[in-house]
Amino acid sequence: xxxxxxxxxxxxxxxxxxxxxxxxxxxxxxxxxxxxxxxxxxxxxxxxxxxxxxxxxxxxxxxxxxxxxxxxxxxxxxxxxxxxxxxxxxxxxxxxxxxxxxxxxxxxxxxxxxxxxxxxxxxxxxxxxxxxxxxxxxxxxxxxxxxxxxxxxxxxxxxxxxxx
Amino acid sequence: xxxxxxxxxxxxxxxxxxxxxxxxxxxxxxxxxxxxxxxxxxxxxxxxxxxxxxxxxxxxxxxxxxxxxxxxxxxxxxxxxxxxxxxxxxxxxxxxxxxxxxxxxxxxxxxxxxxxxxxxxxxxxxxxxxxxxxxxxxxxxxxxxxxxxxxxxxxxxxxxxxxxxxxxxxxxxxxxxxxxxxxxxxxxxxxxxxxxxxxxxxxxxxxxxxxxxxxxxxxxxxxxxxxxxxxxxxxxxxxxxxxxxxxxxxxxxxxxxxxxxxxxxxxxxxxxxxxxxxxxxxxxxxxxxxxxxxxxxxxxxxxxxxxxxxxxxxxxxxxxxx
Amino acid sequence: xxxxxxxxxxxxxxxxxxxxxxxxxxxxxxxxxxxxxxxxxxxxxxxxxxxxxxxxxxxxxxxxxxxxxxxxxxxxxxxxxxxxxxxxxxxxxxxxxxxxxxxxxxxxxxxxxxxxxxxxxxxxxxxxxxxxxxxxxxxxxxxxxxxxxxxxxxxxxxxxxxxxxxxxxxxxxxxxxxxxxxxxxxxxxxxxxxxxxxxxxxxxxxxxxxxxxxxxxxxxxxxxxxxxxxxxxxxxxxxxxxxxxxxxxxxxxxxxxxxxxxxxxxxxxxxxxxxxxxxxxxxxxxxxxxxxxxxxxxxxxxxxxxxxxxxxxxxxxxxxxxxxxxxxxxxxxxxxxxxxxxxxxxxxxxxxxxxxxxxxxxxxxxxxxxxxxxxxxxxxxxxxxxxxxxxxxxxxxxxxxxxxxxxxxxxxxxxxxxxxxxxxxxxxx
Numbered sequence: 001x002x003x004x005x006x007x008x009x010x011x012x013x014x015x016x017x018x019x020x021x022x023x024x025x026x027x028x029x030x031x032x033x034x035x036x037x038x039x040x041x042x043x044x045x046x047x048x049x050x051x052x053x054x055x056x057x058x059x060x061x062x063x064x065x066x067x068x069x070x071x072x073x074x075x076x077x078x079x080x081x082x083x084x085x086x087x088x089x090x091x092x093x094x095x096x097x098x099x100x101x102x103x104x105x106x107x108x109x110x111x112x113x114x115x116x117x118x119x120x121x122x123x124x125x126x127x128x129x130x131x132x133x134x135x136x137x138x139x140x141x142x143x144x145x146x147x148x149x150x151x152x153x154x155x156x157x158x159x160x161x162x163x164x
Numbered sequence: 165x166x167x168x169x170x171x172x173x174x175x176x177x178x179x180x181x182x183x184x185x186x187x188x189x190x191x192x193x194x195x196x197x198x199x200x201x202x203x204x205x206x207x208x209x210x211x212x213x214x215x216x217x218x219x220x221x222x223x224x225x226x227x228x229x230x231x232x233x234x235x236x237x238x239x240x241x242x243x244x245x246x247x248x249x250x251x252x253x254x255x256x257x258x259x260x261x262x263x264x265x266x267x268x269x270x271x272x273x274x275x276x277x278x279x280x281x282x283x284x285x286x287x288x289x290x291x292x293x294x295x296x297x298x299x300x301x302x303x304x305x306x307x308x309x310x311x312x313x314x315x316x317x318x319x320x321x322x323x324x325x326x327x328x329x330x331x332x333x334x335x336x337x338x339x340x341x342x343x344x345x346x347x348x349x350x351x352x353x354x355x356x357x358x359x360x361x362x363x364x365x366x367x368x369x370x371x372x373x374x375x376x377x378x379x380x381x382x383x384x385x386x387x388x389x390x391x392x393x394x395x396x397x398x399x400x401x402x403x404x405x406x407x408x409x410x411x412x413x414x415x416x417x418x419x420x421x422x423x424x425x426x427x428x429x430x431x432x433x434x435x436x437x438x439x440x441x442x443x444x445x446x447x448x449x450x451x452x453x454x455x456x457x458x459x460x461x462x463x464x465x466x467x468x469x470x471x472x473x474x475x476x477x478x479x480x481x482x483x484x485x486x
Numbered sequence: 487x488x489x490x491x492x493x494x495x496x497x498x499x500x501x502x503x504x505x506x507x508x509x510x511x512x513x514x515x516x517x518x519x520x521x522x523x524x525x526x527x528x529x530x531x532x533x534x535x536x537x538x539x540x541x542x543x544x545x546x547x548x549x550x551x552x553x554x555x556x557x558x559x560x561x562x563x564x565x566x567x568x569x570x571x572x573x574x575x576x577x578x579x580x581x582x583x584x585x586x587x588x589x590x591x592x593x594x595x596x597x598x599x600x601x602x603x604x605x606x607x608x609x610x611x612x613x614x615x616x617x618x619x620x621x622x623x624x625x626x627x628x629x630x631x632x633x634x635x636x637x638x639x640x641x642x643x644x645x646x647x648x649x650x651x652x653x654x655x656x657x658x659x660x661x662x663x664x665x666x667x668x669x670x671x672x673x674x675x676x677x678x679x680x681x682x683x684x685x686x687x688x689x690x691x692x693x694x695x696x697x698x699x700x701x702x703x704x705x706x707x708x709x710x711x712x713x714x715x716x717x718x719x720x721x722x723x724x725x726x727x728x729x730x731x732x733x734x735x736x737x738x739x740x741x742x743x744x745x746x747x748x749x750x751x752x753x754x755x756x757x758x759x760x761x762x763x764x765x766x767x768x769x770x771x772x773x774x775x776x777x778x779x780x781x782x783x784x785x786x787x788x789x790x791x792x793x794x795x796x797x798x799x800x801x802x803x804x805x806x807x808x809x810x811x812x813x814x815x816x817x818x819x820x821x822x823x824x825x826x827x828x829x830x831x832x833x834x835x836x837x838x839x840x841x842x843x844x845x846x847x848x849x850x851x852x853x854x855x856x857x858x859x860x861x862x863x864x865x866x867x868x869x870x871x872x873x874x875x876x877x878x879x880x881x882x883x884x885x886x887x888x889x890x891x892x893x894x895x896x897x898x899x900x901x902x903x904x905x906x907x908x909x910x911x912x913x914x915x
Binding site for chain 2: 682683684685686687688689690691693695759760801804805806807808809
């Protein structure tokens, strides 16, 4: 399956532009790591003036007690005040919805946004929580054993694999 | 040595945090990197992450200490854990309840972690060796042996100012004999590969055979401070200031107290550290303590981040085992 | 008329007192050794013990072994510890005065003597207190204690701080014609829990420098010279002390010394927070010290090796290291580790066995620890090729605080005799 990621992102940028018509400029927050790559491009295409926020949801995952993973990536950095602002949350793959739940919990620990919209490059079925994306690059139906991964940061490509 | 076996699980992950000895360089760097992430938490409005929500941490302090206890309490709270502080007077245990009996009683309260401080070396090890398998133990100081979280926060502070350990000359000044902080710092700095490590103090306060731990011993402050990048001063306890070890606090200050003048032989950008609380006019004068070289206040906030890092690492290792 | 005639047949007899090391038969009657080699005319044994493939030695004389009775540091008592002793080939235990209450009254000495007679296993001899309560201030009733059977006098592990008191105690001992046993340790420098050195520094444990021993030793030697007392130094731990004793002996002073099993086999490197069985007094010192102590035994400067047996309950050893009670349960390791020592190249088998048979006996002015005709038939028969690991469950002592668990040993006692009577016989496997 050949998916041109850059094209998808441009389409997402168009959709976002349409949604944001007439509203004050939103803040953009990307979820580490893939979400940040996608968000960087969106941020540039939409010419947002405030810097891009980065969220590392490692501390908010609900599976810490089960997996016990060491959080070991860049710390979150939101170089702005989220109070009363519209936030666009960006991730690469929307699957179970747990990452987004964790991201929203974390954002609310920083302040109280007036709204959060979700932009996902890929929406794969398999939701475990009532979460939906507002802007989607492409919908994919994958079986449980299949994995999809965004590779980057440049160029951005999608890798779909099925364990043999 | 038993340190490695007790502290690490078969995959080499940190299960208990008892001493720097037995931990390799990679693990120490992991702790520092994890702490980096937690530094920012203290600057937000909601100074918490939900990482350890639902977990119960017990501060078991057999030796009183407001500072260390408060730092661990803050670290636990910022990780959203429930924390219980118990100050056990040593005399209470003398009334018949042994250390291990106290432990069993506390385990019955569904604790997930014990932070232990004791005036005898090896106490935290004893507890770690006897505790139920789902509980991790953090050593908040045992006798003269180790104070690993203090050493890590000092090393964290050094890294933030100096980046590269390999080029550093570090001097530890003061009562090394009675200092668990010094011993842990020596292990940490050597494991991280500093160029040179020195201890400076009167012979009465430098313990026998400390060279074997990988340090050069100096009794002259000026010689010892020449060209150093980092100076760590240790606290001098009141009871040591007069007696067979030292004649007086004022003589100590004359010979080993840090002043701007004495520091002039160190590097221009040398930093000065102190585990606190400082005795002004004994280990260090106010000009230095409040001056541009001093990073003493930063050490305190770094202490919270380091403790958050260590607590979450050990807790996650045990969570992963279940 | 003669009763209990025993014939021990085919064993390898080793008796350092008589420089014997040969395959010979042994004949016993009326509780004494009757003959070696040739059966006396008309000798008919009531019992024959087949000792072929085994060694036959005098029952061991342990110059320092505590029974825990009287006292309440552990469940150990004379019955349990004398059983442990004979199961390990020890027929005579010499008990230091640090019981609770202290052996500074004839009542306590009598209690010990009668209890051990009652148990009927190993012989328990007593060393009386030198000062009242071991406090180092007033003299104990040395003459009365000697009359009741105490063979020597010591202050156990308590330092006598006042040189004046020590001098007077030595003088009094001279006029009572008793030897004085001292463990040399300076009170002030001795306040620690392990050897002072690089390891105590690393572990942050208070250390006891070697000078704690040598300073006290030199004071005690000078006072011995001044007073003329027969002095025996207990449990040396430093190389320097060995030199000082050798020197004193060369100058003709009546000074003898012993060393504990632990200081011959372990060093400061074996000390660990989680091994409170290595918390010992005297402390375990350096490898150099251990080597010098072994050489001291080989050269005869150190005449005796003792187990320094101190059985302790688990509670006494389950606490942070410096809070634990020092001491090891070691009597059952005396024979195996003496043999192990002799298997190395520092000490010969004859010397090693002499150190636990005739030499300690001689220090006490007794005729035990030998297989000479007429000697008390205290005998140990053991297999020297039974390779196994020393395990906790094998210990008969009430004290399981052994630093030798999981060590490989090769001896197994098959029979122990006291006064010609079998007091221990191994169960068949």
